[in-house]
Amino acid sequence: MKLQVLPWLILFLPLLAAAGITLFTLNNRERSAGLSIGAIVLGFVLTLFFIAVNDWEPAGKETVASWLEVGPLQVDFGLRLDPLSLMMLLIVTGVGGAIHIYSYGYMHEDRGVARYFAGLSLFTFSMLGIVLANNFLQLFIFWELVGLSSYVLIGFWFERPSAAAASKKAFLTNRLGDFGFLLGILLVWDTFGTLNFSSIQVELIRNPAALGSLATIAGLLIFCGAVGKSAQFPLHVWLPDAMEGPTPVSALIHAATMVAAGVYMLCRVFFLLDLPDSHALEVIAWIGGITALLAALIATQQNDIKRILAYSTLSQLGYMVLAVGVASPAPAMYHLTTHAFFKALLFLGAGSVIHAMHHEQDIWKMGALRRRMPVTFWTFLLASLALCGLPPLSGFFSKDEIIAATLTPEHGHPALFVLAVMVALLTTFYMSRLVLVAFFGPAKSHGVDHAHESPKVMTVPLLALAVPSVLGGFFGIAELYGHQLGETHSGYHVLAVVASLGAVIFGLAFALGLYWNAAQDPLPEKLGALAQAARNRFYFDELYEATVIKFQEIAAAIAAWFDEWIVAGLLVRGAHGATELFGRGLRLAQTGNLQTYAFLFVLSAAVVLYFMIGR
Amino acid sequence: MTLALLILLPFLAAIGLAFVPKENEGTPRVIALLTTFFGLLLGVKLFWQFDAAQTGYQFVTTIPGLGAEALGIHCRLGVDGLNVGLLLMGAIVAFAATCVARDIGERAKEFYLLLLTMTGGILGAFASLDLFYFYFFHELALIPTFIMIGVWGRGEDKNYATFKITMYLSLGALIALFGLIALYLQMPAGQRTFDIPAMTQYFAGQRMAAQAQQLIFPALMFGFGILVSLWPFHTWAPLGYGAAPTATAMLHAGVLKKFGLYGLIRVAVPLMPDGAKQWLGVLALLCLGNILYCGLVAMRQKDLNLLIGNSSVAHMGFVFLGIASLNLIGVTGAVVIMVAHGLLAAVSFALSGYIYQQARTLEISRMGGLLQQVPFVGMALTMAMLAGCGLPGFANFVGESMVFFGAWKTFPVVTALACWGALVIGAVYMLRAVRNILHGPLVDDWKDLRDLSNLWRRLPFAVLLFTLLLFGFFPRLLTDKIRASAEVIVNMANGGMPGNRAANQAGHSNTTGLAGEPSQDQRSLSLHPGPIAVELWTFSGVLNRNPNLTLTQKALGSETLGFGAGELHRLDSMAVPPGGEGAKGASHESVSRTVAFTPFQRSTAESAHKQPKGCGPHSFRFKDRGHGSQAADVSHEPIPSPYPPQQPDSTADNTDYADKNSSPSAKSAKSVVKELVQGFNGRDAAENPLPEGEGQSEGERGSEQSGRASPLEDRSFGE
Numbered sequence A: 001m002k003l004q005v006l007p008w009l010i011l012f013l014p015l016l017a018a019a020g021i022t023l024f025t026l027n028n029r030e031r032s033a034g035l036s037i038g039a040i041v042l043g044f045v046l047t048l049f050f051i052a053v054n055d056w057e058p059a060g061k062e063t064v065a066s067w068l069e070v071g072p073l074q075v076d077f078g079l080r081l082d083p084l085s086l087m088m089l090l091i092v093t094g095v096g097g098a099i100h101i102y103s104y105g106y107m108h109e110d111r112g113v114a115r116y117f118a119g120l121s122l123f124t125f126s127m128l129g130i131v132l133a134n135n136f137l138q139l140f141i142f143w144e145l146v147g148l149s150s151y152v153l154i155g156f157w158f159e160r161p162s163a164a165a166a167s168k169k170a171f172l173t174n175r176l177g178d179f180g181f182l183l184g185i186l187l188v189w190d191t192f193g194t195l196n197f198s199s200i201q202v203e204l205i206r207n208p209a210a211l212g213s214l215a216t217i218a219g220l221l222i223f224c225g226a227v228g229k230s231a232q233f234p235l236h237v238w239l240p241d242a243m244e245g246p247t248p249v250s251a252l253i254h255a256a257t258m259v260a261a262g263v264y265m266l267c268r269v270f271f272l273l274d275l276p277d278s279h280a281l282e283v284i285a286w287i288g289g290i291t292a293l294l295a296a297l298i299a300t301q302q303n304d305i306k307r308i309l310a311y312s313t314l315s316q317l318g319y320m321v322l323a324v325g326v327a328s329p330a331p332a333m334y335h336l337t338t339h340a341f342f343k344a345l346l347f348l349g350a351g352s353v354i355h356a357m358h359h360e361q362d363i364w365k366m367g368a369l370r371r372r373m374p375v376t377f378w379t380f381l382l383a384s385l386a387l388c389g390l391p392p393l394s395g396f397f398s399k400d401e402i403i404a405a406t407l408t409p410e411h412g413h414p415a416l417f418v419l420a421v422m423v424a425l426l427t428t429f430y431m432s433r434l435v436l437v438a439f440f441g442p443a444k445s446h447g448v449d450h451a452h453e454s455p456k457v458m459t460v461p462l463l464a465l466a467v468p469s470v471l472g473g474f475f476g477i478a479e480l481y482g483h484q485l486g487e488t489h490s491g492y493h494v495l496a497v498v499a500s501l502g503a504v505i506f507g508l509a510f511a512l513g514l515y516w517n518a519a520q521d522p523l524p525e526k527l528g529a530l531a532q533a534a535r536n537r538f539y540f541d542e543l544y545e546a547t548v549i550k551f552q553e554i555a556a557a558i559a560a561w562f563d564e565w566i567v568a569g570l571l572v573r574g575a576h577g578a579t580e581l582f583g584r585g586l587r588l589a590q591t592g593n594l595q596t597y598a599f600l601f602v603l604s605a606a607v608v609l610y611f612m613i614g615r
Numbered sequence B: 001m002t003l004a005l006l007i008l009l010p011f012l013a014a015i016g017l018a019f020v021p022k023e024n025e026g027t028p029r030v031i032a033l034l035t036t037f038f039g040l041l042l043g044v045k046l047f048w049q050f051d052a053a054q055t056g057y058q059f060v061t062t063i064p065g066l067g068a069e070a071l072g073i074h075c076r077l078g079v080d081g082l083n084v085g086l087l088l089m090g091a092i093v094a095f096a097a098t099c100v101a102r103d104i105g106e107r108a109k110e111f112y113l114l115l116l117t118m119t120g121g122i123l124g125a126f127a128s129l130d131l132f133y134f135y136f137f138h139e140l141a142l143i144p145t146f147i148m149i150g151v152w153g154r155g156e157d158k159n160y161a162t163f164k165i166t167m168y169l170s171l172g173a174l175i176a177l178f179g180l181i182a183l184y185l186q187m188p189a190g191q192r193t194f195d196i197p198a199m200t201q202y203f204a205g206q207r208m209a210a211q212a213q214q215l216i217f218p219a220l221m222f223g224f225g226i227l228v229s230l231w232p233f234h235t236w237a238p239l240g241y242g243a244a245p246t247a248t249a250m251l252h253a254g255v256l257k258k259f260g261l262y263g264l265i266r267v268a269v270p271l272m273p274d275g276a277k278q279w280l281g282v283l284a285l286l287c288l289g290n291i292l293y294c295g296l297v298a299m300r301q302k303d304l305n306l307l308i309g310n311s312s313v314a315h316m317g318f319v320f321l322g323i324a325s326l327n328l329i330g331v332t333g334a335v336v337i338m339v340a341h342g343l344l345a346a347v348s349f350a351l352s353g354y355i356y357q358q359a360r361t362l363e364i365s366r367m368g369g370l371l372q373q374v375p376f377v378g379m380a381l382t383m384a385m386l387a388g389c390g391l392p393g394f395a396n397f398v399g400e401s402m403v404f405f406g407a408w409k410t411f412p413v414v415t416a417l418a419c420w421g422a423l424v425i426g427a428v429y430m431l432r433a434v435r436n437i438l439h440g441p442l443v444d445d446w447k448d449l450r451d452l453s454n455l456w457r458r459l460p461f462a463v464l465l466f467t468l469l470l471f472g473f474f475p476r477l478l479t480d481k482i483r484a485s486a487e488v489i490v491n492m493a494n495g496g497m498p499g500n501r502a503a504n505q506a507g508h509s510n511t512t513g514l515a516g517e518p519s520q521d522q523r524s525l526s527l528h529p530g531p532i533a534v535e536l537w538t539f540s541g542v543l544n545r546n547p548n549l550t551l552t553q554k555a556l557g558s559e560t561l562g563f564g565a566g567e568l569h570r571l572d573s574m575a576v577p578p579g580g581e582g583a584k585g586a587s588h589e590s591v592s593r594t595v596a597f598t599p600f601q602r603s604t605a606e607s608a609h610k611q612p613k614g615c616g617p618h619s620f621r622f623k624d625r626g627h628g629s630q631a632a633d634v635s636h637e638p639i640p641s642p643y644p645p646q647q648p649d650s651t652a653d654n655t656d657y658a659d660k661n662s663s664p665s666a667k668s669a670k671s672v673v674k675e676l677v678q679g680f681n682g683r684d685a686a687e688n689p690l691p692e693g694e695g696q697s698e699g700e701r702g703s704e705q706s707g708r709a710s711p712l713e714d715r716s717f718g719e
Helices: A005-023 A029-054 A083-106 A113-132 A136-157 A161-192 A197-206 A212-229 A238-244 A247-256 A258-268 A280-299 A305-325 A329-356 A374-388 A394-405 A414-439 A456-474 A477-485 A494-515 A523-527 A529-535 A537-589 A594-614 B002-018 B027-049 B081-103 B108-127 B131-152 B158-185 B196-205 B210-227 B236-243 B246-256 B258-271 B273-299 B304-325 B328-359 B375-388 B395-410 B412-437 B455-473 B476-494 B498-509 B520-525 B531-543 B549-556 B570-575 B605-609 B617-633 B654-660 B666-678 B692-712
Strands: A062-070 A073-080 B058-068 B073-079
Touching: A005 A029, A005 A073, A005 A083, A005 A113, A029 A083, A029 A113, A062 B328, A062 B395, A062 B476, A073 A136, A073 B395, A083 A113, A083 A247, A083 A258, A083 A329, A083 A456, A083 A477, A113 A136, A113 A247, A113 A258, A136 A161, A136 A212, A136 A238, A136 A247, A136 A258, A136 B395, A161 A197, A161 A212, A161 A238, A161 B395, A161 B412, A212 A258, A212 A280, A238 A247, A238 A305, A247 A258, A247 A305, A247 A329, A258 A305, A258 A329, A280 A305, A280 A414, A280 A529, A280 A537, A305 A329, A305 A394, A305 A414, A329 A374, A329 A394, A329 A456, A329 A477, A374 A394, A374 A414, A374 A456, A374 A494, A394 A414, A394 A456, A394 A477, A394 A494, A414 A494, A523 A529, A529 A537, A537 B273, B002 B027, B002 B058, B002 B073, B002 B081, B002 B108, B027 B081, B027 B108, B073 B081, B073 B108, B073 B131, B081 B108, B081 B246, B081 B258, B081 B328, B081 B455, B081 B476, B108 B131, B108 B246, B108 B258, B131 B158, B131 B196, B131 B246, B131 B258, B158 B210, B158 B236, B158 B258, B196 B258, B210 B258, B210 B273, B236 B246, B236 B304, B246 B258, B246 B304, B246 B328, B258 B273, B258 B304, B258 B328, B258 B476, B273 B304, B273 B412, B273 B476, B304 B328, B304 B395, B304 B412, B328 B375, B328 B395, B328 B455, B328 B476, B375 B395, B375 B412, B375 B455, B395 B412, B395 B455, B395 B476, B455 B476
Parallel strands: none
Antiparallel strands: A062 A073, B058 B073
């Protein structure tokens, strides 16, 4: 491998930028933005250069330094370089770079710009760390660090109670998933004695039954990490709230990269999930399917433009997890890639709209933006169509592969196929609804009259992201992943193509029928309770509030009560009181009266004599 | 010289302070600052110069004049891996505490005098190689604590808190004293010594009666435990820290509290392995009380200081768990947490102290939005809180994850619950505090709080956080220094011992049985500590997946302590000549390895310590030790390991095996290797007539003593 130092440079440049901003340029917005943007753009260029020199599969796959070494616990700090990680490097630095530049325009008026860019750079560093990690503990470290940067950036406007609460919720929900993940890591280490991915893989190829009866549990525990990070059911509740952060943050972290880290991790350790005696994959497939369906249903009844996109992200992540579950990691990664392009574009477009509408996010107060914001409109439209899976846009290819994968005989299931097609239909429906209401029809508020196209620094990234969103199917990305992760099936299943195209057409037709020139949402009247439930996110937040959170609160209350009254009260003060009482009792005997002493003396003498002689 | 200065300087400065006239109001602070800053430099120098490759004590110094020759008491100081990090941490915290002590208004001179005495006492207790001074220095540091809380403390509960903390800590120290005296009396009259290395060596050769161990160990465990706020003896801690002046809380919670843990690792565990095996299961259960229960209690706190105090109690649970795991990873991790938590507790209390000084309250519900008003303090507090919930990047994460890795083999259920405590409960109360204190709209009351704008006033916080980050990013700076000494402790605690045969065999018969059921022998052994302990012990047996751990470890030899029973298959690779699967790098050739990632590594001995390719780590470390004891004849500065290298011989790798064939200790090595090949049929009396520990250590002791004579002569003070 040539230029071994480049990956290290790519990884640490953003950290240097973050540290530099925090220590030196907190008061200078231009310089801070420059450092942060420079670091990531340089990273993108260096990645391209590295791939040009070494091709997609560098000769030595890893470069390693020892991070921790105590007895049998040997943890490397290593970078793993293969098509999977190199492609992700390109996505993170490329899409991330566009978003960084866009941020400069979007956040320009905020007084915390420097802090914002420090957070972005910290995030980029952590995300690149996940991508490049060559062992479980290193992955876990960066896993936590992206959680941290997400916490910092969701809570960027920390003075807003809603943002502060959302950031806390995101971090804690992720921690729940990480709890399982850490146990999974401990279990894996206990079994294999190493944390290095390639060593574990070698070991598993030699002895696929190494985990024995624990195979399913280990797989599911590791999957817990992905459930938290990729916001899968039942830990999906944090992602929509995370929209409290600035919109470019939502685009970068909560659409394109961080939330996809769970899927990436599952593909990275796919060899651990796909074991002969493991049933983990079945569970994963169903969790993914359920998430995709639930989120798509909720998305149809949301009115906040960012929340619609957030539920759409959830739904698409469900697709990817579903793909992993049907033993097709390559399509999952493919969809991750195309999704990163068009979903980032959608969020940036939404940001452009929000920017123009002076932070109005309700789509029922927009409308007719098509003429006022042409660049935003066209790019947004293209991205929406890509998300719906209209050929020949990028989303069509990746989604189709996933739907086809649900038909494979050994891992697929007809029910999963039906589910996936339904989700495709719902996707087209809610995206069409969004576009029709926000960009077409009459203007629904006065804000629209003052809206105008965003500055160049924001529209150029939109155009840049539109290119791969449209052409993503023709770059050979699928082959690249397929080469590393194994071709699961060849060609497109006719049934899958027909079904998904049908879903797009029907979804579009429903949406046109309902929302063409609509001034308000006709769906709640028609669906009644279901629409109500979807609008209230199927009451998951309330459910958790009443069960998990309540339970822990009660446990804490009991512990605090016990601590205050039993341990510190009854036992400690009791011992104290008993000693004092005893002392007071003794004091009664010390009367100072000679007769009492004489009496006690005689009494004791009598008792002693009785025991010595009398008996 | 460095070490002696580090310990004595604070005392000398304290004496000097006494003579400063009352009119010179600024002088005491300047003297204290200079002293502790110089101490910080000395601490860094000590840490820097400490040679990680040596197993024995370094910088050994005897301070003449302090000690009683007739009683065998010497003020002997020394540093090894266990205390080098603690001394550094103590020196840093002492400096930081002096820096923030400016909030002391009246009687500043007396305060600094006590603070310096406390500092000297703490550092002395960690550095003492003499049991008497070990205890004496601790008491010397403890008494100023009480006075400082009583005189300069704050809050309504001040008097009760002083009373409570005094009673608790005195009681704990007293119980520990009973234990230490009993320990001393276990040596026969002629051979009694207060010298800890000599005691360690004595008991390594002459195993203490199991009966005695089972009585003395709990005295030390609970005595030291009370000092560290072991659940359920923890209620003094939050209350006491809440009432203490900032600098005192920093020094006590950060540094002095670690004395109990240090005592457990330094004295209790290695000297009484049988007692440890009986009681550490109980300790592992009690640590859940710290981690889960006190974590939950912390969730309910309304006062920031009480919250930090409770979280500090909770963090001690991880250290207990690491000690209870009794293997290299766990114990090293425990020491890492001790260092990390010292820094963390110091920075947390310093920040809460600053907020209190500004706002005159720490009631969480009254705060809000402070991050806007005091960005530096807010950011530092956020960092401290995140470090407290185990975020990677801070040293606490390194320690906690090592403890989890170490304890997972022995106590999987306890470890899983501890993970919950670390990842979820810890995050809940820490983030809730951040949310309520720092985030949200700014409350009007705090519109005129002032931030730390001055670089000089930011320094103590920056130093503490920087050190936490440094060890978090480059943990090998710390772990490499700890490892060798931790290994010695763990080897001693797990080494083959005559007194433990019954338990081992019981465990062995259990290998194929149900893991949850302690066998008859085990139960009968555990009857000594009393009925409650039996209950706990049986329960911990249920939680304990590998009741046969001791046997496995014994059979595997001390070098593979990290491996539990599940790793039996690894033995095949150990029995075959090196170059097989044992080497880590062998499994993936495509990996191109680069050098160790320790940017500040000074010594080149480290590179020699790296395992050669194709050679298991076990053989290598053994060789290292072997050279150490042979080289003892040649006088060189650091004294060699005072512990007889008993177990390593039994895992002689095959290359050394041939050379050692004729030496007396090779006998045991041979038999162990034979056993390994035969698949652990236990070490029967027929095959190995001499009990392992005795036979071998006798031979070893002879050579050790002859080799020991010259280098053990102390470099006297002032040399």
